[in-house]
Amino acid sequence: MYEKNLTMLADFYEFTMMQGYFLNGMHKQVAVFDLFFRKNPFDNGFSITAGLEQAIEYIKNLKFSEVDLDFLRQKGIFREEFLEYLENFKFTGDVYAIPEGTVVFPHEPLMRITAPIIEAQLLESALLNIINHQSLIATKAVRVVNAGAGDKIMEFGIRRAQGPDAAIYGSRAAMIGGCASTSNVEAARRFDLPLSGTMAHSWVMSFTDELSAFREYAKLYPDSFILLIDTYNTLESGMPNALKVFSELRDAGATPHLYGVRLDSGDLGYLSKCVRAMLDEAGFTDAIISASSDLDEYLIANLKAEGAKITHWGVGTKLITSTDCPAFGGVYKLAAEIDEGGSVAHKIKLSENPDKITNPGIKTVFRLYDRKTGKVKADLISLHDEVIDTEKDLTIFDPVSTWLRMTLKGGEYFIKDLLVPIFINGECVYSSPSVMEIAEFSKQDQLTLWDENRRLFNPNLLPIDLSEKLFNLKLEMIFEFDVK
Amino acid sequence: MYEKNLTMLADFYEFTMMQGYFLNGMHKQVAVFDLFFRKNPFDNGFSITAGLEQAIEYIKNLKFSEVDLDFLRQKGIFREEFLEYLENFKFTGDVYAIPEGTVVFPHEPLMRITAPIIEAQLLESALLNIINHQSLIATKAVRVVNAGAGDKIMEFGIRRAQGPDAAIYGSRAAMIGGCASTSNVEAARRFDLPLSGTMAHSWVMSFTDELSAFREYAKLYPDSFILLIDTYNTLESGMPNALKVFSELRDAGATPHLYGVRLDSGDLGYLSKCVRAMLDEAGFTDAIISASSDLDEYLIANLKAEGAKITHWGVGTKLITSTDCPAFGGVYKLAAEIDEGGSVAHKIKLSENPDKITNPGIKTVFRLYDRKTGKVKADLISLHDEVIDTEKDLTIFDPVSTWLRMTLKGGEYFIKDLLVPIFINGECVYSSPSVMEIAEFSKQDQLTLWDENRRLFNPNLLPIDLSEKLFNLKLEMIFEFDVK
Numbered sequence: 001m002y003e004k005n006l007t008m009l010a011d012f013y014e015f016t017m018m019q020g021y022f023l024n025g026m027h028k029q030v031a032v033f034d035l036f037f038r039k040n041p042f043d044n045g046f047s048i049t050a051g052l053e054q055a056i057e058y059i060k061n062l063k064f065s066e067v068d069l070d071f072l073r074q075k076g077i078f079r080e081e082f083l084e085y086l087e088n089f090k091f092t093g094d095v096y097a098i099p100e101g102t103v104v105f106p107h108e109p110l111m112r113i114t115a116p117i118i119e120a121q122l123l124e125s126a127l128l129n130i131i132n133h134q135s136l137i138a139t140k141a142v143r144v145v146n147a148g149a150g151d152k153i154m155e156f157g158i159r160r161a162q163g164p165d166a167a168i169y170g171s172r173a174a175m176i177g178g179c180a181s182t183s184n185v186e187a188a189r190r191f192d193l194p195l196s197g198t199m200a201h202s203w204v205m206s207f208t209d210e211l212s213a214f215r216e217y218a219k220l221y222p223d224s225f226i227l228l229i230d231t232y233n234t235l236e237s238g239m240p241n242a243l244k245v246f247s248e249l250r251d252a253g254a255t256p257h258l259y260g261v262r263l264d265s266g267d268l269g270y271l272s273k274c275v276r277a278m279l280d281e282a283g284f285t286d287a288i289i290s291a292s293s294d295l296d297e298y299l300i301a302n303l304k305a306e307g308a309k310i311t312h313w314g315v316g317t318k319l320i321t322s323t324d325c326p327a328f329g330g331v332y333k334l335a336a337e338i339d340e341g342g343s344v345a346h347k348i349k350l351s352e353n354p355d356k357i358t359n360p361g362i363k364t365v366f367r368l369y370d371r372k373t374g375k376v377k378a379d380l381i382s383l384h385d386e387v388i389d390t391e392k393d394l395t396i397f398d399p400v401s402t403w404l405r406m407t408l409k410g411g412e413y414f415i416k417d418l419l420v421p422i423f424i425n426g427e428c429v430y431s432s433p434s435v436m437e438i439a440e441f442s443k444q445d446q447l448t449l450w451d452e453n454r455r456l457f458n459p460n461l462l463p464i465d466l467s468e469k470l471f472n473l474k475l476e477m478i479f480e481f482d483v484k
Numbered sequence: 485m486y487e488k489n490l491t492m493l494a495d496f497y498e499f500t501m502m503q504g505y506f507l508n509g510m511h512k513q514v515a516v517f518d519l520f521f522r523k524n525p526f527d528n529g530f531s532i533t534a535g536l537e538q539a540i541e542y543i544k545n546l547k548f549s550e551v552d553l554d555f556l557r558q559k560g561i562f563r564e565e566f567l568e569y570l571e572n573f574k575f576t577g578d579v580y581a582i583p584e585g586t587v588v589f590p591h592e593p594l595m596r597i598t599a600p601i602i603e604a605q606l607l608e609s610a611l612l613n614i615i616n617h618q619s620l621i622a623t624k625a626v627r628v629v630n631a632g633a634g635d636k637i638m639e640f641g642i643r644r645a646q647g648p649d650a651a652i653y654g655s656r657a658a659m660i661g662g663c664a665s666t667s668n669v670e671a672a673r674r675f676d677l678p679l680s681g682t683m684a685h686s687w688v689m690s691f692t693d694e695l696s697a698f699r700e701y702a703k704l705y706p707d708s709f710i711l712l713i714d715t716y717n718t719l720e721s722g723m724p725n726a727l728k729v730f731s732e733l734r735d736a737g738a739t740p741h742l743y744g745v746r747l748d749s750g751d752l753g754y755l756s757k758c759v760r761a762m763l764d765e766a767g768f769t770d771a772i773i774s775a776s777s778d779l780d781e782y783l784i785a786n787l788k789a790e791g792a793k794i795t796h797w798g799v800g801t802k803l804i805t806s807t808d809c810p811a812f813g814g815v816y817k818l819a820a821e822i823d824e825g826g827s828v829a830h831k832i833k834l835s836e837n838p839d840k841i842t843n844p845g846i847k848t849v850f851r852l853y854d855r856k857t858g859k860v861k862a863d864l865i866s867l868h869d870e871v872i873d874t875e876k877d878l879t880i881f882d883p884v885s886t887w888l889r890m891t892l893k894g895g896e897y898f899i900k901d902l903l904v905p906i907f908i909n910g911e912c913v914y915s916s917p918s919v920m921e922i923a924e925f926s927k928q929d930q931l932t933l934w935d936e937n938r939r940l941f942n943p944n945l946l947p948i949d950l951s952e953k954l955f956n957l958k959l960e961m962i963f964e965f966d967v968k
Contacts (some may be wrong), residue, residue, distance in 0.1 A: 004488060006648055008669045008670035008673055009668070011643075011681055012667045012668075012669055012680060013667065013682055014681075015669065016705060017683060017686070019704065020700060023704065071669075071672075071673040072669075075679070077705060117686075117690055121684075124686075125643045128643035128644070129642050129645055129651055130647070130648070132643065132644055133645070133646045134647075136646075137646075158494070158613050159495075159608070159609045159612035159613055160616055160812075160813075161617070162617045162649075162650040163613065163614070163650045163653045163654070164493055164613060164614070165646075165647035165649035165650060166647045166649060166650050167493060168493070168647075169647050183495040184493070185494050185498075186492040186494070189492055189551070195559070197498075199501060200497055200501060200608070201817070202501070202515070202605065202608075202817070205818045205833065206505070206510065206601055206818065206821065216504060220503065221500060224561075266836055317811045317813075321646070321810040322810070326807055327644040327807065328644075329801075333685070334685070334686040334689045334690065337690065349685050349689065349715060350716055350717070352750055353749070481716060
């Protein structure tokens with residue numbers, strides 16, 4: 001088993017700030033933090049949020065041990081009264097979040113934490129770590145799966161993942177993104193995922209000859225076996241030996257559920273065509289061809305376009321590390337403070353870069369769907385207590401190019417509030433679906449997008465707007481600072 | 485605390501192959517596997533090996549639980565006798581490895597595992613995961629540290645790391661690579677690392693004004709405080725307020741050990757020069773300027789070249805994910821088998837790509853140093869039982885361009901066998917140094933390189949050759965396959 005407590009997975013400044021709030025008597029001041037990102041990775045048309053289950057576990061398990069407190073004590077800057085506070089630390093706030101697998105867009109709060117500032121501050125780095133990682137890999141997986149256009153994508157990344165967690169949670173996220181299976185036994189055990197695998201070169205090399213290696217493997221796993229045919233020479237040794245074994249099994253009346261070969265080097269396009277022809281000629285039209293070797297969505301799309309005869313793709317390094325964009329830029333920003341009487345002070349972070357100016361206030365995200373097609377028309381980031389009457393016309397506008405306007409006719413659209421309650425007053429009120437349920441939900445949710453939004457390159461971008469009320473609040477706050 | 489067992493962190497094919505070896509009665513056959521890589525990441529002139537301590541823990545903790553075995557049983561393809569074998573699984577073999585922090589090169593065995601093939605096969609994916617990750621981040625850190633040219637590099641990556649382990653072990657590896665400190669409290673606690681941190685925008689925003697936020701922080705941590713000055717406007721708000729606080733403290737007679745400001749947005753080069761001038765003019769010549777914001781070795785080198793006045797660099801995303809090359813391509817390949825009488829069968833994996841042909845046999849790495857300067861002349865990958873008489877001349881040659889030859893004069897060089905025993909007959913015989921000891925060792929080891937090898941771009945590459953005996957063995961084996 002694999003249990004852990006990540007209470008100390010925090011940046012040091014979180015502790016110095018927490019003590020600051022504590023000693024200044026500010027620690028009970030309620031703060032609202034948003035966890036959001038500013039840009040889709042890979043210039044994708046959307047992202048997939050993932051990691052909420054682990055974020056929940058993290059919050060539930062928050063507890064400082066004596067070892068933790070001793071470590072902090074030794075730093076010589078923390079007062080005993082603050083360490084005592086930590087000893088009894090418990091998260092008492094509210095968390096709202098967008099469920100895992102949901103299609104999400106820049107600037108939308110994926111999580112909204114409302115809690116005494118001393119508590120909310122502690123959560124920053126760990127929540128970002130968890131959500132950033134899994135959202136990144138889930139989004140990458142969606143791209144690889146879409147490039148496969150119905151083929152099976154097998155997640156093969158343990159050996160190149162950035163540490164054990166990156167392999168385990170990366171595999172989880174890859175399944176949320178639509179992979180058909182993983183080779184990661186620990187991830188499969190923990191999250192009940194479909195497993196797949198073939199054989200390694202060492203299996204072939206540990207026999208005196210390739211034919212014996214293939215024969216023994218097929219004998220052991222007659223219902224499902226994939227022979228790795230490139231240890232010595234794919235077309236001149238691997239294929240003839242594989243065909244011999246397939247023939248022997250056919251002669252013996254075997255009817256495997258899944259059998260075939262794996263290509264792991266050489267030109268996968270060319271080899272797959274040769275191999276397909278050899279298999280078909282020998283009557284093994286149902287034998288599958290799988291491939292691995294530095295694959296990603298770009299190479300898979302290319303190979304498919306040139307007619308490669310591969311239907312099962314083992315994707316390792318470039319999926320599990322998200323090679324061409326290995327970080328999801330989620331941030332955690334203060335949006336409001338609530339005083340004891342319940343009145344809200346909006347907070348904004350300014351910047352010379354307009355995209356880095358935060359959206360103030362307690363917010364939610366309304367997704368607007370076309371009633372006829374069920375497709376998404378736009379998202380509207382709004383103040384959390386705004387009410388939209390869907391029987392009335394709704395005019396929305398781009399928050400940068402404000403002349404870009406769209407009116408949804410009353411009665412022709414419906415809305416969904418994306419944020420759902422996860423913790424209320426420190427109690428978890430949410431039960432995470434299984435990973436395969438999340439994957440199915442995500443698949444359906446992606447179908448509410450238009451094909452144009454799902455393109456690999458240069459996708460059409462849906463309007464992600466601010467409600468008029470939020471837009472005006474933001475402008476006012478920016479002007480107010482300018483005047484100072 | 486944070487305890488874990490990674491026994492099931494394996495690719496599924498490892499279990500199907502293990503059962504294959506077991507049922508074929510091959511499982512006691514002793515195999516020799518090499519863990520090596522084929523290319524330095526970032527086109528660096530060398531790499532740093534790291535992660536051995538975690539690899540050792542992993543091997544020591546190997547133990548299948550009932551839950552693990554039940555999971556495998558449910559797959560319906562594993563026989564009870566094999567599951568019983570797993571129940572009593574224990575690693576009984578030998579492991580040799582190159583100690584952490586050592587400068588290493590492509591094709592050198594970083595680890596050599598000699599064990600019954602069924603045991604050695606299980607270790608493949610987890611060892612690769614651990615060594616690949618930490619070696620990658622340690623090597624990246626060396627580059628960032630070298631770009632800093634004596635400045636302090638602070639590791640700030642938790643929030644963008646690929647999961648909790650990537651943050652924790654990534655921080656460990658970054659320190660091995662020469663970072664001065666980390667912001668990661670869990671990593672610091674676990675590995676006794678120097679911590680550093682400043683403040684977040686939320687601290688500043690949670691006060692009614694910036695000046696109060698700065699003043700309170702400085703009052704709390706008078707010995708060491710860095711003020712984040714970009715929440716509203718770096719030069720027009722942050723700096724005047726910071727100077728006010730510095731002056732107040734000076735007037736009160738305070739003598740902080742470390743104080744200064746942090747830039748986190750805008751043009752760091754320009755701002756740092758303005759800020760330095762403002763600090764100096766006010767007499768705060770000892771105040772430091774730190775910076776963060778998507779930094780990496782390229783940007784740091786550039787900023788330093790243009791005269792930026794930054795001496796403390798907080799490096800997050802691009803170090804902890806190794807953005808421009810997020811995977812270290814380590815592989816685990818069968819090199820030999822040893823029968824009960826002790827005779828060795830060499831194993832080779834062929835490929836159309838010459839760089840992918842493995843080096844057969846039980847090998848070690850001799851590092852050849854110039855006696856006068858102590859600098860490395862070359863590495864020689866050799867069969868493990870070769871003896872080099874350093875009193876005699878030694879001629880070495882490039883294994884590809886064999887006409888490239890170099891003769892080391894007898895008496896003018898000395899050698900070091902890089903691989904040291906870690907496990908013997910399943911017992912760990914090695915005690916890992918502390919992370920900071922490894923970091924110091926690595927710093928010294930890097931000084932045995934020439935400046936030309938350590939360049940950020942287009943470094944000079946040291947000769948990494950094969951011994952004549954190993955070269956001839958490899959050629960013979962390639963020709964032998966050709967004839968077949």
